[in-house]
Amino acid sequence: MKRHILTILLVLGSASLWAEGSNFEGLQLSSAPVNVNDMASIKRGAKFFAGNCSSCHTLTYLRYDKVAKEAGIPTDNKPISINGVTPPDLSLEADARGVDWIYTYLQSFYKDPSTPSGVNNLIFPGTAMPAILAPYQGEQVLVEKPVYDLLHEVQWYDLVKPVKQGSMKPEEFEQAVNDLVNFLAYAAEPFRAEQERIGFWVLGFLVVLFVLMYLLKKEYWKDVEKNQE
Template sequence: MASVTTTQPPLRHIKINLHDKAALQNGALYALHMCTACHGIQGARYSELPPVLGLSKSQFLKYIGTDGRRYHDTITTNMSPELMTKFVSMPPPDLTDIALRRSPAWLYTYLTSFYVDPARPAGVNNVAFYNVAMPDVFAGMQGLQKPVMVEGLRFGSPARIAVGVLPLTQGTMSKAQFDQTARDIVTFLYAVAHPHQAERARLGPWIIGLFLLLSILTYFIYKLYWRRVITSNERWWRIGR
């Protein structure tokens, strides 16, 4: 059976720093006050965010807030499932699940690669997610974009594939500003979806060092033990003598 192939557009690779508190705080502002209009982030509670963001509880409530929810509530969407289904035909996925299944490069490419497509119900499409249902909520900040198309394959058939975008109109942010904002949102979502990542990175070198120390001690015990064991050849030689 012939394999069904689709030309994959290149991803925009980025490096995220989970210790960059300014990036995490800025990403939290946009994610909690824009993204949760349609999406939930139910893998986390508001009360779990201050340590991640490097803020006290009072600072978190003052500068970021919970949109009227209780401090210990999970982060849910502000829109009812019925209203979401009416606008985009299905409830949008939880962002915790998306951040767990997708790489930072994919998330960053997705956020920065909406382009105008009059054939789509929302008027836009996406380089990373063909036939996306989500509207371009960042158009005001980023501006509108047009696709860079190449000949390729979609499910094994020849098709025009979007592999990048070019600006059409200017948004309220410069390209560098919006790219940084998108990077901050990705950093925040990744930190929420992987709450122990920073701790693992901190403890990793110590754990590796412990295993190296145990390996060295085990080697010396091995040498000490076998030094006192007489081999069969030595045993017969001593008996014959």
């Protein structure tokens, strides 16, 4: 019950952030290709989280999870304050903000010398989070005069351009971000895939039960109709 209440509070809190969010007209969230049944992707994302995110962020509700434990995600670390801001726990982040928001956020950092961290973000201006993924993605800067049609959706990559190559190729980095978001989606609902499988069995059982009850009803009413005649 507490978990659901916290999720609702996070959703309400984050909704205003997104509403105020981007300063770029028409910017849309990119669709995250999340698949909660892809355990290979989830495990890769867990390892990526352990190596790049767990020093600052916690996963309180995933403390006893097998996937997190195998990936080496610590359960007793304390968040490190960044520019006076304590990084949030990410257990329910996928529920609170949505996987598309996280997917877009992680890819849309750009250089901004006016900020304490030297970077900024397209959909979360003024974020205290440094560009920890820049070594993989490379560095980006804002396009001075972006060319796009306001009648169509504007994506984050329409507004920035790369100026320094990271250790990963663009498609490799995109896959790494997808794995990480997939893992965070799993962290928010670790039993979702199992619940879906059980749900199909339950629906199948109800269909069979309906057929049996219908046949039973016909059998009972057969005698009732005979008596009425």
